[in-house]
Amino acid sequence: MDKGRMSEACRIGELAAGFVDQLSLVHSRYDSVAQAWENLLPGGLRAHCRIGGVGNGCLRILADGSSYLFELQLCKVALLTEIQRVCPSAKIRRIDVAMTR
Secondary structure (H helix, E strand, C coil), rough: CCCHHHHHHHHHHHHHHHHHHHHHHHHHHHHHHHHHHHHCCCCHHHCCEEEEEEEEEEEEEEEECHHHHHHHHHHHHHHHHHHHCCCCCCCCCCEEECCCC
């Protein structure tokens, strides 16, 4: 293998390593949100609600029934306060609640 290809392969390897490092940071930040959510959510809701996504300061929660959606709407301010307290590094600013399809 000539030197040009070797240095190109090294740069790609460095880029891939940097990307994996960034992913692990994001994973560790949001994994704590998932664990906190499981601990904070009341047992009756836990079986019918799941995290749909986390990004841009928003925690998206999916509920599998309208009654569970309504319950989440009622307690989402208190849940947001607790998520912010338990996981400040995630920088969650709001919780959006939606129905699953």
